[in-house]
């Protein structure tokens with residue numbers, strides 16, 4: 005149904021009812037003023053033009069009110085994180101009670117493991133994907149070590165089969181079936197950062213819970229990309245950053261999800277600070293600790309408002325567009341990208357991301373035969389921004405908010421000549 009011509013790509017852009025969104029972003033340009041072909045929204049999303057004005061508002065109110073801004077600012081800082089909760093909850097398919105924006109991703113994973121990784125002498129192992137993002141692996145290993153376990157012996161890797169790139173859910177089932185009595189926690193990337201594979205989160209939760217394991221999901225590559233329906237999935241907890249598909253700026257704050265079933269359990273072990281203490285009595289200062297229900301009960305500190313303003317600017321766009329429309333465009337855009345790559349007459353490259361749109365987000369991971377980094381370098385010299393991952397994969401993410409069908413067409417035309 006697709007056609008490999010520029011005319012056709014431009015026709016798709018004309019028919020795209022989200023095409024106007026691109027003009028609401030700053031698209032980086034080369035020295036001659038041509039837009040870069042930006043395919044790394046999976047690493048750092050582009051800046052919405054309105055972000056500046058959202059941050060400026062808080063700078064102005066800080067200048068005008070000083071400390072009184074906590075209550076007097078147009079968007080009072082005291083409850084500022086609450087302004088983000090509803091739209092963030094919608095993006096990941098959660099109830100507002102289950103979601104909060106705070107800290108950064110790896111920090112949140114640790115705070116969640118304080119509560120949901122409660123190993124015993126016999127049930128202490130943690131399962132991760134063999135291609136887990138390094139930070140997640142380090143976090144999990146350090147938790148094992150912290151609790152006095154061997155970091156090799158305590159870590160179980162869910163691996164692709166020999167000669168394959170993707171994970172099979174049956175293999176996770178087998179691991180948990182055989183070793184579940186020793187496993188305390190599954191911590192899995194919902195969308196794998198390397199292959200772009202979108203795993204069946206609900207199934208993972210069922211598999212883990214059948215053997216009384218806690219189940220946590222890292223949604224760094226899922227939030228704003230796919231619709232994970234976290235509440236219905238039944239997973240115990242999740243965390244994600246906001247600087248990838250959520251366009252909230254470098255190093256911006258992260259999201260945290262704790263399922264409703266844990267929302268009122270005050271007995272869960274957790275770390276505390278004044279920001280997870282009951283809001284009503286927080287400033288009485290002398291009370292014994294009284295933890296808030298829901299995800300807010302994992303906060304520690306009063307949050308950085310300038311970073312939250314950037315998140316708010318971006319979430320307002322998501323709120324307006326809706327994940328459903330974004331996802332519909334995304335499937336078409338990545339489908340077109342895949343089609344064009346498959347038209348290239350070469351055996352040097354292979355897409356390792358699943359071809360079923362239900363098992364991937366927008367990213368395609370392209371494996372390059374006999375690779376060194378030179379192809380990636382040549383792409384960059386041609387204003388095509390992609391991401392190289394050792395040993396041999398180029399990751400490209402056409403993002404439905406700001407990438408066009410023409411972007412994808414031009415990228416593949418250049419790739420063709422470089423091959």
Ligand SMILES: *Cc1c(COP(=O)(O)O)cnc(C)c1O
Nearest residue numbers: 108109110137139197222224245
């Ligand atoms: C991007 C990413 C991270 C980064 O962690 P930070 O704490 O935000 O630096 C961690 N895990 C995964 C799976 C990621 O994709």
